[in-house]
Amino acid sequence: MAYQDGQNQKSRGLPGFLPGYPDPDQSHPTVPSNSRKQVSLQSLPPPGNLPPGLEYLSQLDLIIIHQQVELLEMILGTETSNKYEIKNCLGQRVYFAVEESICFNRNFCSPLRSCTLRVTDNTGREVITVHRPLRCTSCWCPCYLQELEIQAPPGTIVGYVVQKWDPFLPKFTIQNENKEDILKIVGPYATCGCFGDVDFEVKTINEKITIGKISKYWSGFVNDVFTNADNFGIHVPADLDVKIKAAMIGACFLFDFMFFEHSLAGL
Template identity: 90%
Template sequence: MILGTETSNKYEIKNSLGQRIYFAVEESICFNRTFCSTLRACTLKVMDNSGREVITVNRPLRCNSCWCPCYLQELEIQAPPGTIVGYVAQKWDPFLPKFTIQNANKEDILKIVGPCATCGCFGDVDFEVKTINEKLTIGKISKYWSGFVNDVFTNADNFGIHVPADLDVTVKAAMIGACFLFDFMFFEHSLAGL
């Protein structure tokens, strides 16, 4: 924090009982973390408690602006590593954060629609998971408010994914990837600015 150096992200993924079922580590180049900040290209490796990699999330360097409708954010999800099972792709919208969850053939399966303001000041931020026509909400990805001190002075965030239990496991893997993407895009801040 004193040097203003951005470090690789680390995540714990827990079940509804609070038990850790996976952990994830970011692999990225220091140059990218320092100069590309939250737009950086990286790979997130999701491992089970025995250290076996079960999901790989690849994020290329992309644009992050509501004024630029090309070269928007996209993630590739592999589960198991080496087998592409889906994508999370940002869709252009001037007012709302919008994303689609796609299968391995890049066909839309679900949509995710975020709120107009994602600052999360004094409350949770919910991204609704919807059917393709956006008429039915089937779940949500939430960034939980963890208090003023934690939100302002740390990069630690808590997220929750609420979807039907019978949802396909490849779509659940894509939802984990979407959660990582939302953390990078909307909630990570550089410690160099403190």
């Protein structure tokens, strides 16, 4: 399976595809298979050159994003600002994200709305800022498709997520701060996710190797019908650049807006 092939090459093959890494033939430290059990919020690596606040991301190969259920949204049917908890594989909250947008945009522009998502750590410090302008999603508007700007820390651009034109599949590119293509994300033809998970595969630029995935987990028929609260999982190599992991968190927010904002629409 392509995903398994990508995982098998995590220690050697992946760094060669990312700018700034040493030669792929050189040896690289690997993460033990039981690393998920050893991860804790207290065991942070030294800061080094990592963006402040993102040190903990360097340990994670699974990032869970849980959208909070909004009671007012369930009762009145109006779209409220999205809020997300970002957790590790043990369910410990690492970050918290809040959407900033205008009420008019949320209820009339809906999935296309412009907004800013502010990601804070457990001390309340803002560590990631995601800016989303108002843009199109239709394949009939290839020159004005979706684009996110990711800053970490706020004010310092570390990457972009850019939608690419394709008549059949949702395709996106993760770019660095210089707008150089780093990785591609390819989604399925059908993204409704009525009775199962929806996987967006993370691939190398040539799309030959799958190194991870962003999954929208199916939360059950009742929850999908009566709430817009979604659960996502980002599966990536633990040694992937934290800036790219931050961009993938932004991509996860974008997918939620684009494809899963209205649960009833997918049924």
